[in-house]
Amino acid sequence: MKKFTKTHEWVEVEGKIATIGITEHAAEELGDVTFVELPEEGKEVKKGEALCAVESVKSASDVYSPVSGKVIEVNTELDASPEIINEDAEGKGWIVKLELSDESELDGLLTEEEYKNSL
């Protein structure tokens, strides 16, 4: 089940692995994405810290990590085709996979319904 943040990221957890991206709403607001600055694999991030940056024709925005953990995989397809984020933000447009360090952090995140209501 996906969880969401007020800063427009989504996270989906399978076991200890969290897949993270930006929400469809965020992609829509950003407009055409032109560049995704992917983090290094192995990078440690804390919840709420800048994980990477997404640049669109309108602006450059930080993506904040919804949870703490270590980057174990990045979506390298975004290097050549950042537009995947506009086409399928909450699916093929995932940005990183993290190895979770504290599962309890998920509890503080929004459900899909709560997120939609917050828009």
Added chain:
Amino acid sequence: MKLIFEKSKEGRTAFSLPKLDVPEMKIEIEDELLRKEAPNLPQVNELEVVRHYNELERKNHSVDSGFYPLGSCTMKYNPMLNEEMANLFNYIHPYLEEEHVQGALELMYNLQNYLGEITGMDAVTLQPAAGAHGELTGMLIVRKYIEDNGFTNKTKVILPDSAHGTNPASAKMAGFDVVEVKSGADGRVDLEEFKKVMDDTVAAIMLTNPNTLGLFEKDILEIARLAHEHNALLYYDGANLNAIMGKVRPGDMGFDIVHLNLHKTFSTPHGMGGPGSGPVGVKAKLKDYLPKPIVDINEEGKYFFNYDIPKSCGRLRTFYGNFSVMVRAYTYILMMGKEGLKFASEMAVLNANYLRKRLEKEFDIAYDEVCKHEFVIDGSFLKEYGVKTLDFAKRLLDYGIHPPTIYFPLIVHEAMMIEPTETESKEELDNFVEVMHKILEEAKTDPEILKEAPRNTPVRRLNETIANKQLKLRG
């Protein structure tokens, strides 16, 4: 339209040299320095050159060809007299001896003083080549100031979330960490939020006043007091000085450093790559950190380049800055005079408010109150008709109007930032209002027209993703 290279015909030139009537000389040049083949220049005659550039000019939109309300950028009319004056200096060279260019030096010396007087600063450098370069200069001065005073714990620069994007970039480039402070409900710096981040580790606060929403930062004196209490410097991004010129001075508001964009406030051309000019002024306590040289006058009344600034932050540009731009700004200041500059600001503010009032019924104005020289429309309401600010802006092109700045400032969704400038007539402003209403009507009845816009321009809508990703900088 063909590129000028495509018009090239082998052997064709736009000039002919007279026959050699002196003995031919051989000059010894090292072989490795000699060009092996002729440079790849277009081979065209003079008329072809003239027609080519005339055609390019006709395809372009400029403030000389139509209304250009590009907020934040201030597409101010550039008086023809400026050009005439700049041409007077066509034949001087930066390597000339000081005694041979006393007039040029006098002009620079006076301009330093005039800009100091207008901004309330004690010393000014004309060296930076553009506004953002001025920002970097200012931040390097901040760095010198903290080094010189031993404020080693000062690592941060505070700026509001409505700041120009160049501000955080300049601070970062000078090695500072950037701290963003949120705007309050009135679109201005939230004093309580500001207090939370203001401490002894702050080196400087960068502000634009009026800010990018066209609103005056009313708490500026309190912000200055708090900054100085913590030995932090207050930096004025002069992008919007054109709204308050002659009315109130950044120096009197408590600012310590000011950069100016001569093209925004003092009617020099928008270079779009140069040449620009971004002079920086400082309070007396910072003048020892200015880039060198600055122009000075000695006891005999002779002007000279003063390199004797031991604590200088260094040289920021070759030679002395973009001199021809300085001539234009100097001309503008002298032609306008003290009262004229004040009047220009008043008219800029009046024109913006006239448009704001005439548009506020049909359009959603962000922070709708008396503004300074610009205001921002929140285009979110257009969603209901299935169009975005971008589509609306593109459609303006079909009516011969350059679109306003869009999607800036970032704190307004679907922002459309309108700045008419002082030189537009009431008829021109009324025409803009009429066009805005016409396009809104189109959005309601036939939104496809907006989505397909522009139709009447030399090129149709560009693919912005490709334009961003695959920059094509050569012909």
